[in-house]
Amino acid sequence: MKLTILGGGGFRVPLVYGALLTDHAEGRVTEVVLHDLDDSRLYAVARVLDEQAAGVPDAPKVTATTDLDEALRGADFIFSAIRVGGLQGRAHDERVALAEGVLGQETVGAGGIAYGLRTVPVAVDIARRVARLAPDAWLINFTNPAGLVTEAMSRHLGDRVIGICDSPVGLGRRIARVLGANPREAWIDYVGLNHLGWVRGLRVAGRDELPRLLADPDLLGSFEEGKLFGVDWLQSLGAIPNEYLHYYYFNREAVRAYQQAEKTRGAFLADQQARFYEEMKRPDAAALTAWDRTRAEREATYMSENRETAGAGERDADDLSGGYEKVALALMRAIARDERTTLILNVRNQGTLSVLDSDAVIEVPCLVDANGAHPVAVAPLPDHATGLVCAVKAVEREVLAAAESHSRATAVKAFALHPLVDSVNVARRLVEGYTDVHPGLAYLD
Numbered sequence: 232m233k234l235t236i237l238g239g240g241g242f243r244v245p246l247v248y249g250a251l252l253t254d255h256a257e258g259r260v261t262e263v264v265l266h267d268l269d270d271s272r273l274y275a276v277a278r279v280l281d282e283q284a285a286g287v288p289d290a291p292k293v294t295a296t297t298d299l300d301e302a303l304r305g306a307d308f309i310f311s312a313i314r315v316g317g318l319q320g321r322a323h324d325e326r327v328a329l330a331e332g333v334l335g336q337e338t339v340g341a342g343g344i345a346y347g348l349r350t351v352p353v354a355v356d357i358a359r360r361v362a363r364l365a366p367d368a369w370l371i372n373f374t375n376p377a378g379l380v381t382e383a384m385s386r387h388l389g390d391r392v393i394g395i396c397d398s399p400v401g402l403g404r405r406i407a408r409v410l411g412a413n414p415r416e417a418w419i420d421y422v423g424l425n426h427l428g429w430v431r432g433l434r435v436a437g438r439d440e441l442p443r444l445l446a447d448p449d450l451l452g453s454f455e456e457g458k459l460f461g462v463d464w465l466q467s468l469g470a471i472p473n474e475y476l477h478y479y480y481f482n483r484e485a486v487r488a489y490q491q492a493e494k495t496r497g498a499f500l501a502d503q504q505a506r507f508y509e510e511m512k513r514p515d516a517a518a519l520t521a522w523d524r525t526r527a528e529r530e531a532t533y534m535s536e537n538r539e540t541a542g543a544g545e546r547d548a549d550d551l552s553g554g555y556e557k558v559a560l561a562l563m564r565a566i567a568r569d570e571r572t573t574l575i576l577n578v579r580n581q582g583t584l585s586v587l588d589s590d591a592v593i594e595v596p597c598l599v600d601a602n603g604a605h606p607v608a609v610a611p612l613p614d615h616a617t618g619l620v621c622a623v624k625a626v627e628r629e630v631l632a633a634a635e636s637h638s639r640a641t642a643v644k645a646f647a648l649h650p651l652v653d654s655v656n657v658a659r660r661l662v663e664g665y666t667d668v669h670p671g672l673a674y675l676d
């Protein structure tokens with residue numbers, strides 16, 4: 232089984248490889264091809280993987296290339312985890328928005344739109360190549376903004392592209408844990424768009440345990456989302472939102488905290504990772520140790536400004552181990568070996584949410600087997616959530632239209648329609664600001 236990783240020089244590749252190393256069963260991945268535009272990043276990551284594989288006799292063989300078509304040919308699975316414009320681009324996405332007084336975040340609000348406008352054309356090019364060179368491969372998209380990018384690719388790959396994110400899994404795991412339930416045995420009623428979903432129920436042996444959590448302020452205040460959103464607000468909502476909804480429900484505070492931060496998240500990661508990749512150039516560097524130290528710091532500081540405005544304190548030690556690689560591995564195993572399972576994934580709606588058309592990519596529990604991911608029926612969202620989902624999906628559609636038509640006016644429309652952008656004039660200035668700093672937006676005319 233051959234797995235190709237696009238963005239193979241990326242920092243989180245060792246997480247994926249670490250997960251592969253735990254899989255010794257028949258039909259596992261035996262070959263990993265790393266693709267990246269940057270040779271030195273490939274070299275750095277390959278060093279870490281090499282140290283990880285030490286002492287594992289059946290470790291997947293790793294090769295690296297900067298030739299995209301070569302990387303795609305013969306792949307059974309393709310992970311796409313690219314970052315168009317790099318972390319410097321992410322820092323620009325944040326700065327330009329914050330200077331206008333609106334949210335600059337990788338996936339939410341103006342920053343997410345800018346990142347989407349840059350990424351969609353590249354993702355579409357990849358999807359077209361995959362359709363031509365590896366038509367039977369499954370493409371697992373991690374590239375953010377994951378829902379939007381998955382939808383862009385699905386127009387060329389249909390249901391062979393599946394988007395993943397670890398935030399719903401982490402959320403479900405936390406809720407199960409505080410309820411004393413086994414996350415594996417819990418059915419999590421979650422739906423929305425990527426980074427814009429709500430848990431409305433958690434069933435164990437057919438019984439919804441969420442009301443018990445919502446009724447208990449102590450339990451509710453004891454985990455990440457309770458601390459972030461506050462007990463009262465969760466009780467008002469009657470649901471537990473994805474942590475990214477903090478940017479909506481506490482937008483003013485989040486924008487202010489981001490404006491006042493010494494460094495934005497993108498700038499922080501750009502510096503942190505530059506140091507890591509620099510260190511990897513030293514022949515005597517302990518690659519795995521340096522990577523692990525950098526990873527731990529990244530995880531500990533995740534959403535730290537949001538937590539600070541909410542007075543939420545440090546992250547729980549149990550929340551630090553991500554889970555992104557586990558979702559990826561579980562998905563691959565389910566497809567490759569027909570090991571049926573349920574995972575929350577980004578797939579085409581196909582009637583699941585009646586307010587959206589069938590091609591709209593949503594985030595929803597799916598039954599996964601050798602035939603792919605099949606969304607399951609879920610209860611409709613309440614009006615306030617439907618409103619946000621529809622508004623943000625409309626914005627995503629404008630981003631896709633702008634990328635296809637190269638229309639600057641459509642790009643302005645995308646920003647202007649976003650619920651977190653408060654004036655058409657702001658949207659116009661955002662497009663100016665972003666096209667000034669991003670060569671990847673030169674296609675807009």
Ligand code: G6P
Binds near residue numbers: 375396496529533555
């Ligand atoms: C969560 C999100 C991902 C994001 C990751 C890392 O897992 O769901 O979409 O890529 O955090 O965030 P960071 O700010 O560290 O890049």
Ligand code: MN
Binds near residue numbers: 395396398426
């Ligand atoms: Mn995510």
